[in-house]
Amino acid sequence: MKKKSEGRLAIVWLALIQGVLASGAVEVKPSINPAVVGDSVTLSLSPLTNLRSGSWAVGESLILTWVGDQQAVFPAHSGRASVNVLTGALALNSVTVADSGVYVLQSSNPELKAAASIAVFEPISNVTLRANRTQLVELSSSAVFTCSVSSGSSLSFLWMNASAELQRRDGVQLTDGNATLTIANVTRHDRGPFRCRAFNPVSHGTSDRVNLTISYGPDHMALTVNGQNTTSFDAGSNLTVLCSALSHPPAQLRWAFRGQLVNTTGPLLQRFNVVEEQSGPYSCLAFNNHTGMNSSITARIEIAKTSSRSEQQAINVMLLPLLLLVELLSLLPEKL
Structure with a gap:
């Protein structure tokens, strides 16, 4: 049982x-x-x-x-x-x-x-980043980057600009499974360094850095006189006019007074013991031979007229009799 x-x-x-x-x-x-x-x-x-x-x-x-x-x-x-x-x-x-x-x-x-x-x-090895060119002009050139590997399967890609992930914006396009990055009409902020990161579920790798050289400007020009915001000075003053412009490579600078070029180049224009006749518009002209662009800025400097020494001496001579009279009156007896 x-x-x-x-x-x-x-x-x-x-x-x-x-x-x-x-x-x-x-x-x-x-x-x-x-x-x-x-x-x-x-x-x-x-x-x-x-x-x-x-x-x-x-x-x-x-x-x-x-x-x-x-x-x-x-x-x-x-x-x-x-x-x-x-x-x-x-x-x-x-x-x-x-x-x-x-x-x-x-x-x-x-x-x-x-x-x-x-x-x-397949594990990833030898991540390589290449750019179609690295010498570009702002707003008129496009950068094309290609990320590739020697080996690896089922790849995904991440793009970095400096130490941060590349931000998507107008003109930034990813194609070929995100392996190709195109930046249309680069700006001065697109210099990099750029890197690409390839990864799959079992491995990852990061490329070497690639930098772009972006030519731009000249723009954002500024003029200062003797390090001040004022443009009015007394006759006899010494003037140092400083011109600046944002430009890469640095812009070539020339100077003009009353619309006529003067024999001075570079960021500094100096004038010593100025006179009233040197009042007028002073212009700084900037040119970038890489971008083919130019820009200018003008400031009007006023030189105030002051009395000369001879004029002051003449005034003193005219006042001398009056001063002598005052002195004599002070010496007379009070009863008189």
Whole structure:
């Protein structure tokens, strides 16, 4: 009676197990996922299950089949795939990117079907950044960067300007799977340094820096006289007029007085012991031979007229009799 009960219990447990397997409760778990090219990957069942026969396939391509302790590996995986004939675990050696896919296990004894996907990636090496050219002119040139790798699969790209991620804006375009960066009509703020970062789930790499030389200006010109904001001075003063302009490369500077060029170049114009006749408009002219652009700024400087020494002496002579009279009156007796 006891043996019959144990037999019935075993049958019930077997039915339950087969029901669980058929319901898909068994999972296939890869030992590594994602995997790197050259890795060995084992696809095992969880929970552990005893299988007496079955087959493994990736997509619609059979890898191997087995019955009992006999297994047959199909040519595409010959020497690289084997199965544990007791547990149904599939071992793949020296995997390649082509081994990525959905792996399906089917068994009729007991009946079950389970699947899992694995992804295999080639590590990234030698990330290289190239620019179509590095000498550009502001608002009239475009920069095109290309990021490439010597090896690596399923690549993603991130672009950096200086130490921050490149901000998307008008004129900035990413193409070729983000491997190509185009900046249309560069500005002086697009000098870089630029870098690209390539990555996939198993590795990453960053390129060397590339800098751009952007020619711009001249613009934002300014004039100061003797380091002051005022432009009115007394006759006899010494004047130092300073001209500045934003420009790369530095602008060539020339000077003009009342619309006529003077024999002075560079940022400084100096005048000593100025006179009233030197009042008028002073202009600084800037030219950048890389951009072909020019700009100018003008300030009117007024020289105030002051009395000469001879004029002052004449005034003093005229006042002398009056001063003598005052002095004499102060000496007379009070009764008079």
